[in-house]
Amino acid sequence: MYSVQAVLVFLVLSICSNAQIMYSEADEKLLKTIRINCAAAEKIDPSFISKVDSANFPTYDEVKCYPYCIYSTFGIMTKAGEFDLDFLKAHIPVEQHQLALPIVNECIKTNATESCQRGYETYKCYSADVYA
Numbered sequence: 654m655y656s657v658q659a660v661l662v663f664l665v666l667s668i669c670s671n672a673q674i675m676y677s678e679a680d681e682k683l684l685k686t687i688r689i690n691c692a693a694a695e696k697i698d699p700s701f702i703s704k705v706d707s708a709n710f711p712t713y714d715e716v717k718c719y720p721y722c723i724y725s726t727f728g729i730m731t732k733a734g735e736f737d738l739d740f741l742k743a744h745i746p747v748e749q750h751q752l753a754l755p756i757v758n759e760c761i762k763t764n765a766t767e768s769c770q771r772g773y774e775t776y777k778c779y780s781a782d783v784y785a
Contacts, residue, residue: 691722708784710777713770721772734768736761736775756782 692702697719701711705719724730728740741757742750760778765771 695719710780713773718769720776721769734771
């Protein structure tokens with residue numbers, strides 16, 4: 654169950670807007686719940702959450718470990734801050750590989766060593782591709 658949720662979160666965060674995937678009402682509700690839970694856990698001002706999905710990406714101080722919370726909760730990212738690329742390749746729909754995998758491979762290239770910072774930089778990279 655968690656692997657399906659992880660894929661949904663990853664795809665929502667990483668697929669370019671010109672290749673939008675339509676999600677069921679249940680999936681949209683799940684994403685909303687994930688974001689609410691991580692925002693609450695990280696004590697993030699709700700006004701910053703809407704900026705995460707925009708070209709006006711918040712600063713690290715504004716969203717702290719929110720991206721890492723989403724990734725790590727569902728196994729996309731380990732506690733050590735590493736991404737499981739085999740997991741991603743196995744769960745991203747084949748028809749999305751050509752679009753998604755180059756984004757993934759580029760965005761996980763960060764020099765950050767701390768998990769929260771790696772999550773932040775990766776999420777920021779995705780948003781730059783999606784909302785540019």
